Amino acid sequence: MPSRMLVEVDGREVELSNLDKVLYPSAGFTKAEVIDYYTRVAPALLPHLRGRPLTRIRYPNGVAGQGFFEKNAPSGKPGWVRTETLPVPNSTHGRETIDFVVVDDLPTLVWIANIASLELHTPQWRIGADPDLLVVDLDPGEPAGLRECAAVAVLVRDRLGDDGIACYPKTSGKKGMQLCCPVAGTQNSEIISGYAKRVAEELARTVPGGITAKMAKQLRPGKIFIDWSQNAAFKTTVAPYSLRALSLPTASAPLSWGEVESFAIGSATAHQLSPSEVLARLESDGDLLAALLSPGPEVPAR
Incomplete structure (x- = not known):
């Protein structure tokens, strides 16, 4: 399997990498299987993510390695990925605002899965609105x-x-x-x-x-x-x-x-x-x- 490949997802080009990398060693569960799961569950998942700023917990080296929270949109993101700049009071990094990724569509979901965003966390509100x-x-x-x-x-x-x-x-x-x-x-x-x-x-x-x-x-x-x-x-x-x-x-x-x-x-x-x-x-x-x-x-x- 090539280390990198371009795929088309709903009209967007998404680069996938290291698909055979094992992210759950105890189960032999690979990045390809993570992306496959998120793709197949997307029709139910996406409506719950739309309009909500996303916090991701990434495990680039799998769950046996070091994970990290990521709120800010990473550098090198595709230009078509939606971001929203929102205030973050009491930020531990001293920031006043963060550019959050918002997952409104399947290409964005596949992209975040490819960068080993295993866990997806959202607030109880959508952008610009009170909690729903x-x-x-x-x-x-x-x-x-x-x-x-x-x-x-x-x-x-x-x-x-x-x-x-x-x-x-x-x-x-x-x-x-x-x-x-x-x-x-x-x-x-x-x-x-x-x-x-x-x-x-x-x-x-x-x-x-x-x-x-x-x-x-x-x-x-x-x-x-x-x-x-x-x-x-x-x-x-x-x-x-x-x-x-x-x-x-x-x-x-x-x-x-x-x-x-x-x-x-x-x-x-x-x-x-x-x-x-x-x-x-x-x-x-x-x-x-x-x-x-x-x-x-x-x-x-x-």
Whole structure:
């Protein structure tokens, strides 16, 4: 296989390189397979990325090597890649603005996959707009795991449902789960984050032995941390269908509530999903997170 080759993707020329390079050594999963996965999952993934500034976690030498976060558009990007210059308050690099890549189309997705952007993270808002998503991140403290996350997810679903807010679950692709909730897009991140915090604290009071709403890691063993802070304007969450950089390839995968309930009671084995499992489920079930693409209700302000 040549080390570099030009391919046409939806009318754009994209240069691919080192396709046989193994990025997940424990699975022998190559860069070509990463690009193939992102190409095949693109019809479901792209609508969740469009209009959102993208943070990438790149692993040029594979997951066994050093990875790094990248927000700024890299030098040498194709001229047709969309970028947006956005303010970045409190940047650790002292920058006032960053030129973010925005993945609106398949050529851009293939390009970022080719530069070993394994993980794709986005904020809860689209450029120029208030948040259209509320995210509840469920992070298990050992020995709690995905099963315990599923049980808490059901509690969160029912509590948010009391306020007319619908939740759609997905695995994180690592240890836990996230619940994604479409909201109206008419309230700022402070209101959304404040509401999520109130709900998290309420549930922690209700189930103090199994839930915490506090970030201190010493409080987490055996509990599920409901991370309400993911709704802050500067925070990002792993995108639906994104790969994760573990020893074996997994992806952040949508779940049905029937699956979540089965995980919670132990009638099905709770596990993170592989790329092939995600693609098979997408073919049979479609995008279980499609409802996130339409506005939801406003959250209670108090």
